[in-house]
Amino acid sequence: MSMGAFKGRDLLSLADLTAEEVQELLHLAGEMKAGRANLHCNKVLGLLFYKASTRTRVSFSVAMYQLGGQVIDLNPSVTQVGRGEPLADTARVLARYLDIIAIRTFAQADLESFAHYARIPVINALSDLAHPCQVLADLLTIQEVYGSLAGLTLTYLGDGNNVAHSLLLGCALVGMDIRIATPPEYQPHAAIVDQAKTIANGRSTITVTTEATSAVKDANVIYTDVWASMGQEAMASTRTPIFQPYQVNDDLLSHADSKAIVLHCLPAHRGEEITNAVMEGPRSHVWDQAENRLHIQKALLASLLGSA
Ligand code: CP
Ligand code: NVA
Numbered sequence: 001m002s003m004g005a006f007k008g009r010d011l012l013s014l015a016d017l018t019a020e021e022v023q024e025l026l027h028l029a030g031e032m033k034a035g036r037a038n039l040h041c042n043k044v045l046g047l048l049f050y051k052a053s054t055r056t057r058v059s060f061s062v063a064m065y066q067l068g069g070q071v072i073d074l075n076p077s078v079t080q081v082g083r084g085e086p087l088a089d090t091a092r093v094l095a096r097y098l099d100i101i102a103i104r105t106f107a108q109a110d111l112e113s114f115a116h117y118a119r120i121p122v123i124n125a126l127s128d129l130a131h132p133c134q135v136l137a138d139l140l141t142i143q144e145v146y147g148s149l150a151g152l153t154l155t156y157l158g159d160g161n162n163v164a165h166s167l168l169l170g171c172a173l174v175g176m177d178i179r180i181a182t183p184p185e186y187q188p189h190a191a192i193v194d195q196a197k198t199i200a201n202g203r204s205t206i207t208v209t210t211e212a213t214s215a216v217k218d219a220n221v222i223y224t225d226v227w228a229s230m231g232q233e234a235m236a237s238t239r240t241p242i243f244q245p246y247q248v249n250d251d252l253l254s255h256a257d258s259k260a261i262v263l264h265c266l267p268a269h270r271g272e273e274i275t276n277a278v279m280e281g282p283r284s285h286v287w288d289q290a291e292n293r294l295h296i297q298k299a300l301l302a303s304l305l306g307s308a
Pocket of ligand 1: 052053054055056057126134265266267
């Protein structure tokens, strides 16, 4: 398969990809996971993470090592970034050394600025607005279970956050219906909902509601994430009672399709957004989901570096 159209591009949002490109990435990731596509690149990936990470940091690193490349951890506390060197300067310098960079930060505008100044591919490894790599892995996981994606219904419960935003765009791109159920003050950004509706172009239904039970009815995939994201920890205790009706528990799951699966991007707070019984229960696919970060990001790296 030729993935030449990806070479040199950025992935800052799933809206950067076409529906066909998402399908190509899912296919390549599946081939790599099955050992049918052993791609190689002798390139260097930088990881510039302003927030904590286990899965994204390790899966990107292992993906690059498995491709034959190298990884440099650009932890802001040991680079000049942490002492205030302007992002525009850092971007232009790092682009002279690295072949590709994954950045985890707060403001989407910082990612866009970095990408403007850096002449190498920039990957969004999570921002306050979006988590595109997570949702590509989620789609791979759902496809593995159901065989295909179009026509399925995913219900996301909890905070209308970065993961919810990328799920909106990802589901729209693959023709899945998506229902987002959140407390009234915590709905996803209207601009992202509109963007998803434009991408869906009538091929799938996008619903934003405050009703948890009706949102779950007959859904094929139930998805949740933490009620307070990184950077919002101080608000966690205020949020707990507000979000309680959106907890993924056995009672709520009884309204979903009888074969519905449960996903969570992790890390999870058992007893808050999801019960321990559901996390550890037969519907949970969270460990396959976490593994798929590796496979989809390997496909993404190979594609953006022009090795696929
Ligand atoms: N799901 C996810 O991005 O996990 P990390 O924060 O551990 O990278
Ligand atoms: N919404 C969470 C996702 C963590 C992977 C956060 O931003 O902290």
